[in-house]
Amino acid sequence: MTRADEITQIIKSKIEKFVPQSDLSEVGQVVSVGDGVVRAWGLNGALMNELVVFDSGVVGMVLNIELEGVGIVVLGDDKLIKEGSTIKRTKKVMDVGVGEELIGRIVDPLGMPIDGRGSINYKQQRPVEVIAPGIVERQPVKEPLQTGIKAIDGMIPIGRGQRELIIGDRQTGKTAIAIDTIINQQKEPPEKRPICIYVAIGQKEMSVARTAKILEENGAMNYTIVVSASASEPAPLLYLAPYSGCAIGEYFMWKGKAVLVIYDDLSKHAQAYRQMSLLLRRPPGREAYPGDVFYLHSRLLERACKLSDKNGGGSLTALPIIETQANDVSAYIPTNVISITDGQIYLEPSLFYAGIRPAVNVGISVSRVGGSAQLKAMRQVAGRLRTDLAQYNELQAFAQFSSDLDKNTLDFIKRGQRLVELLKQDQYEPMDVSEEVLVLYAGTKGYLDDIELVKVRDFEKRLVACVKKNCPSLLEEIVKKKELNAEIEEKIKKTIEDFKSRFH
Amino acid sequence: MNLNDRVISKKYAMAYFMSSGEDEELKKNNLKKIINETADVMDYFINPVINLEIKLTILDRVISSEIKGSLSEKLFSILISTKRIALVESISEEFEKIYLDSKKMTQLELRAKYSLDDFEKKAISDNFKAVTGKTPVIKFVQDKNIIGGFLMKWDDKVFNSTINQKIESLKDKIISKEIL
Numbered sequence: 289m290t291r292a293d294e295i296t297q298i299i300k301s302k303i304e305k306f307v308p309q310s311d312l313s314e315v316g317q318v319v320s321v322g323d324g325v326v327r328a329w330g331l332n333g334a335l336m337n338e339l340v341v342f343d344s345g346v347v348g349m350v351l352n353i354e355l356e357g358v359g360i361v362v363l364g365d366d367k368l369i370k371e372g373s374t375i376k377r378t379k380k381v382m383d384v385g386v387g388e389e390l391i392g393r394i395v396d397p398l399g400m401p402i403d404g405r406g407s408i409n410y411k412q413q414r415p416v417e418v419i420a421p422g423i424v425e426r427q428p429v430k431e432p433l434q435t436g437i438k439a440i441d442g443m444i445p446i447g448r449g450q451r452e453l454i455i456g457d458r459q460t461g462k463t464a465i466a467i468d469t470i471i472n473q474q475k476e477p478p479e480k481r482p483i484c485i486y487v488a489i490g491q492k493e494m495s496v497a498r499t500a501k502i503l504e505e506n507g508a509m510n511y512t513i514v515v516s517a518s519a520s521e522p523a524p525l526l527y528l529a530p531y532s533g534c535a536i537g538e539y540f541m542w543k544g545k546a547v548l549v550i551y552d553d554l555s556k557h558a559q560a561y562r563q564m565s566l567l568l569r570r571p572p573g574r575e576a577y578p579g580d581v582f583y584l585h586s587r588l589l590e591r592a593c594k595l596s597d598k599n600g601g602g603s604l605t606a607l608p609i610i611e612t613q614a615n616d617v618s619a620y621i622p623t624n625v626i627s628i629t630d631g632q633i634y635l636e637p638s639l640f641y642a643g644i645r646p647a648v649n650v651g652i653s654v655s656r657v658g659g660s661a662q663l664k665a666m667r668q669v670a671g672r673l674r675t676d677l678a679q680y681n682e683l684q685a686f687a688q689f690s691s692d693l694d695k696n697t698l699d700f701i702k703r704g705q706r707l708v709e710l711l712k713q714d715q716y717e718p719m720d721v722s723e724e725v726l727v728l729y730a731g732t733k734g735y736l737d738d739i740e741l742v743k744v745r746d747f748e749k750r751l752v753a754c755v756k757k758n759c760p761s762l763l764e765e766i767v768k769k770k771e772l773n774a775e776i777e778e779k780i781k782k783t784i785e786d787f788k789s790r791f792h
Numbered sequence: 793m794n795l796n797d798r799v800i801s802k803k804y805a806m807a808y809f810m811s812s813g814e815d816e817e818l819k820k821n822n823l824k825k826i827i828n829e830t831a832d833v834m835d836y837f838i839n840p841v842i843n844l845e846i847k848l849t850i851l852d853r854v855i856s857s858e859i860k861g862s863l864s865e866k867l868f869s870i871l872i873s874t875k876r877i878a879l880v881e882s883i884s885e886e887f888e889k890i891y892l893d894s895k896k897m898t899q900l901e902l903r904a905k906y907s908l909d910d911f912e913k914k915a916i917s918d919n920f921k922a923v924t925g926k927t928p929v930i931k932f933v934q935d936k937n938i939i940g941g942f943l944m945k946w947d948d949k950v951f952n953s954t955i956n957q958k959i960e961s962l963k964d965k966i967i968s969k970e971i972l
Contacts, residue, residue: 303962306962306965308957308958308961308962309961310951310952310953310957311950311951311952311953311957311961312949312950312951312952313949313950313952314948314949314950315945315948315949315950316948319794319798320794327794329798330948331948332947332948333948355799356798356799356802357798376950
């Protein structure tokens with residue numbers, strides 16, 4: 289018998305052994321369809337969020353259960369559904385494929401690859417909606433998540449497992465902070481490096497492609513997954529995208545890994561949910577959002593956590609992004625998400641256009657839990673940074689009367705100007721934490737006070753380059769010891785003074 | 793028909809079922825009879841331009857004497873005056889369901905390629921009753937698309953025991969690599 293015959297025999301015997309089962313299914317009938325929403329008769333036993341299949345093969349999700357029928361959102365092309373079409377229950381809630389095979393891929397909220405690099409062979413599925421881990425399963429945030437951005441790591445530190453909102457008007461650099469944070473994770477050792485998940489909600493395909501390209505060029509796709517529901521997708525897919533991204537992240541978190549999930553952005557997510565809710569005829573509330581729009585985001589962000597050591601010690605850090613309109617942080621969705629998260633990074637257009645980038649307004653940006661996770665060395669150097677900058681902001685109105693001011697005030701203004709200059713940072717150039725400690729030390733201890741303002745950034749760049757070249761052990765020591773003891777501090781001082789004497 | 797009309801039909805059917813004075817069997821037969829007798833003039837009843845008095849006069853003239861004064865005639869008059877006469881067919885269907893439900897019976901649509909003999913029908917009926925606790929009122933539909941076996945539909949459930957379904961199931965298992 290040839291090998292081909294053997295294979296045929298095996299297949300034949302398997303088919304013969306196959307025992308077909310009769311199928312008992314619960315069905316309903318489409319009463320009306322339009323705008324991606326179906327109202328159906330029947331399906332009496334349907335559950336909330338249950339998946340249903342239309343006779344055309346299109347899948348839908350039950351979102352309204354009413355007295356005499358159900359409201360279903362269509363997760364595909366609703367043109368294939370007609371009045372009277374049969375709908376079948378699947379008795380399954382929405383789930384998404386998860387696993388290591390997703391790393392480096394771009395997928396849609398249903399887990400289907402959209403990067404043209406072939407199909408993904410999932411070995412595991414996870415429900416998209418799950419209840420967040422409880423108190424017993426968690427532990428307090430204790431490890432830092434370095435963004436590589438001096439202003440954030442110094443003054444608004446983020447811990448692993450934290451939820452930190454990035455909020456600001458359009459074109460103020462919100463996504464840039466998120467991307468820089470992803471790129472910066474490359475500096476972490478592989479065993480500690482977080483898996484990054486970038487969830488693009490309602491963005492242009494072009495923007496997502498550009499983001500993916502930037503990540504690819506910076507070598508960040510090796511540990512990143514992109515989940516994209518672009519503006520051309522129907523609202524239900526936009527609604528699902530952050531939950532899918534979170535479910536993918538949870539798979540890694542429960543395996544004991546650190547995960548960083550970026551939701552870019554939740555304003556569009558809320559808008560998609562508003563569209564669905566209005567079409568499902570749910571009563572509109574403030575700004576026409578439905579009553580449960582708070583729960584929409586709170587149940588998503590509550591899934592970010594630091595698991596206890598007993599549960600593997602994994603973490604899921606969430607960086608949701610909210611776009612404000614004309615600086616209005618008191619609008620409905622911004623206030624909701626501000627109250628849910630553990631702090632916010634507020635980006636201000638006026639700072640952005642004044643050339644202060646990242647345009648972080650340190651006065652109203654805050655991190656409620658990250659302080660305890662901050663590296664001690666960073667806390668030592670950046671402790672006074674926030675208060676110094678706050679005082680500078682108060683005094684800078686008087687800067688134009690410089691000739692009439694006393695020396696103390698002038699010194700404050702001078703220091704503040706240099707600190708603001710020092711905190712400026714180019715895009716896609718996140719810094720190592722030890723480098724941040726070094727330059728912030730120079731700034732807060734007054735080594736920059738007699739440097740010309742226009743030369744501050746040059747000083748910073750050359751100082752870092754010099755230390756990297758001549759004294760890399762100092763940077764290693766900062767990371768290793770995690771705090772500045774007298775010995776390290778002495779070395780830093782000496783290094784800065786040496787460099788400064790040669791700087792011109 | 794939209795979802796609201798279905799809900800309204802169900803409410804009218806339930807009210808008609810619960811009203812006293814006539815037994816359910818009589819109500820059911822009278823409703824069917826009045827629908828048959830008024831089929832030719834239904835367009836007049838639905839027409840919003842025609843005066844209500846004229847509609848009621850026509851109704852009085854077309855229905856037979858045995859229905860006059862019955863609950864079905866009263867229901868018909870109410871539906872004409874509330875401009876919901878178009879729902880009468882669906883009310884009748886809903887009434888039928890409520891009636892069968894009260895008798896622990898259900899309508900069962902049975903589909904097969906060839907008509908089933910009495911022995912097969914009885915076997916299906918007995919098994920159905922044993923599983924659901926309801927006696928089926930079988931409506932047989934001959935379906936040439938079925939290769940073999942049979943398919944049953946009742947309430948919002950479908951029991952598919954056709955060869956077509958079994959082939960589909962085998963196909964799915966092969967595609968999902970559960971078999972090969």
